[in-house]
Amino acid sequence: MWGPEGLDEVEAELLGPPEDLKGKDVLEIGAGAAQCSRWLSAQGARPVALDISHRQLQHALRIGGAFPLVCADAGALPFADASFDLACSAYGALPFVADPVLVLREVRRVLRPGGRFVFSVTHPIRWAFPDEPGPEGLSVSASYFDRTPYVEQDDEGRAVYVEHHRTVGDRVRDVVAAGFRLVDLVEPQWPAWNTSEWGGWSPLRGNLIPGTAIFVCVRD
Numbered sequence: 003m004w005g006p007e008g009l010d011e012v013e014a015e016l017l018g019p020p021e022d023l024k025g026k027d028v029l030e031i032g033a034g035a036a037q038c039s040r041w042l043s044a045q046g047a048r049p050v051a052l053d054i055s056h057r058q059l060q061h062a063l064r065i066g067g068a069f070p071l072v073c074a075d076a077g078a079l080p081f082a083d084a085s086f087d088l089a090c091s092a093y094g095a096l097p098f099v100a101d102p103v104l105v106l107r108e109v110r111r112v113l114r115p116g117g118r119f120v121f122s123v124t125h126p127i128r129w130a131f132p133d134e135p136g137p138e139g140l141s142v143s144a145s146y147f148d149r150t151p152y153v154e155q156d157d158e159g160r161a162v163y164v165e166h167h168r169t170v171g172d173r174v175r176d177v178v179a180a181g182f183r184l185v186d187l188v189e190p191q192w193p194a195w196n197t198s199e200w201g202g203w204s205p206l207r208g209n210l211i212p213g214t215a216i217f218v219c220v221r222d
């Protein structure tokens with residue numbers, strides 16, 4: 003699943019036709035509970051699920067799957083050059099790092115020539131709107147161009163949640179600066195079957211403004 007709209011890889015085929023996934027080495031970045039790796043493994047691929055959070059990987063372990071779980075920072079991947087055929091990330095790591103080019107360079111390094119990296123992030127336009135599912139979430143309240151990160155702090159003033167904003171242009175430049183060729187930018191439309199409301203996500207907003215941006219990159 004690439005994002006809250008519900009676009010899944012069976013429908014999107016952004017990593018290529020499912021039958022071609024068989025036997026492929028795939029790195030999942032910011033895997034969380036490793037849902038994508040579990041699906042990839044069921045297609046006959048050989049996924050490795052990586053996340054910086056030990057707690058998330060404990061959930062992945064509890065749910066199960068016959069693939070390795072790796073606790074590491076996406077900006078310092080513990081793999082040799084050219085170890086993977088494909089890489090993917092559904093909202094993993096990239097929205098949360100101050101230096102996305104570092105992560106993109108690392109992913110490019112561990113991909114074999116011809117390999118693809120497909121990643122989804124919050125669509126940059128969402129930065130300008132309140133994170134509300136109702137009509138209040140439809141009026142611009144902040145500058146799209148303001149790159150100040152969103153930060154939540156604990157009682158001691160330590161940052162416990164940080165999300166970094168990049169404009170669409172920033173994301174394209176990041177991909178190119180890391181040496182990738184951008185082959186597609188997918189903006190999934192909210193489908194009629196999805197009636198769920200969750201956080202700032204809703205059919206009302208989803209029908210009017212994009213919520214997810216999926217970048218399809220190739221390492222030539």
Ligand SMILES: C[S@@+](CC[C@H](N)C(=O)[O-])C[C@H]1O[C@@H](n2cnc3c(N)ncnc32)[C@H](O)[C@@H]1O
Pocket residue numbers: 031032033034035036037052053054055058074075076077091092093094095096098099
């Ligand atoms: C929004 S969750 C997405 C999880 C999963 N991909 C999914 O679709 O449900 C973001 C994940 O990125 C991980 N993450 C954040 N920064 C990271 C980093 N620098 N390196 C690796 N993982 C990171 C978080 O721990 C979290 O599990």
